[in-house]
Amino acid sequence: MYDLFILGQLMDHSMTGYALRKAFSSVVGNEMTISFGSLYPLLDKLAKSGEITLTFEETDNKRPQKVATITKIGQDRFMELALEEVPVNKQTQLTFQMKLNFLHLLNQTQQVKVLKDFQASTLDHLKKLEELRLFLKNNHHMIQADIDDALLLKELQIARTKTQYDWVTALLKRVIKGD
Known part of the structure; x- marks a missing residue:
């Protein structure tokens, strides 16, 4: 489910982990967040699978930030996730909310x-x-x-x-x- 969200967000433009976390909260509400302890290992996993690339970019304060960019493999995976059947479980509603957030990509x-x-x-x-x-x-x-x-x-x-x-x-x- 988080894969769907991250890949969907990156379909529009590259983002930092911090920006992805803020986007997640704005889409699903403040009552549910994704911790950095979950987000960064997930970004690393997506990078290892070739779905995203991670690069360090300099910022205005000279502190490098890790920026995630979707790859062609990631774009294909996003479409697969966006169109697959949603299982009935406690995440069903949240998964549909994420899919609705990315309707413009379909x-x-x-x-x-x-x-x-x-x-x-x-x-x-x-x-x-x-x-x-x-x-x-x-x-x-x-x-x-x-x-x-x-x-x-x-x-x-x-x-x-x-x-x-x-x-x-x-x-x-x-x-x-x-x-």
């Missing part, structure tokens, strides 16, 4: 594929939330107060997921129309 057919995948994933999640709501309503192992609170939370989760589904559906229509 052609219309590729954008439609990513958006249809996101739409289907969202619809599947919505169905599972509805099933959980029904299960809670009929749960005889919980006290009613706990059921009521859990149902309130499910209501919020369903509303968020419906909003997301409506949003991706509208975006998909715009992309198909070519707007």
Whole structure:
């Protein structure tokens, strides 16, 4: 998942590790960050695989900075990652957020594929939330107060997921129309 983000960011221009970390926070929000302890080994791994090059460049303060630049191998790998199926796990939503952040790098057919995948994933999640709501309503192992609170939370989760589904559906229509 982090590979997708780093390669996608580098598709537009070369960046330092610090700039990549700031970009990550701006895309996914401040509640989730990538530590330098994770980022720099990942950059080294991508460099060893030939997906990026790392060079040191002088800065205004005469302190060299490591700058990452994507290679042709990295561009191909980005496209592969951007178009592959997203597994259902705790990173599903984040992975789709990253893919959406890079829609501008994809052609219309590729954008439609990513958006249809996101739409289907969202619809599947919505169905599972509805099933959980029904299960809670009929749960005889919980006290009613706990059921009521859990149902309130499910209501919020369903509303968020419906909003997301409506949003991706509208975006998909715009992309198909070519707007």
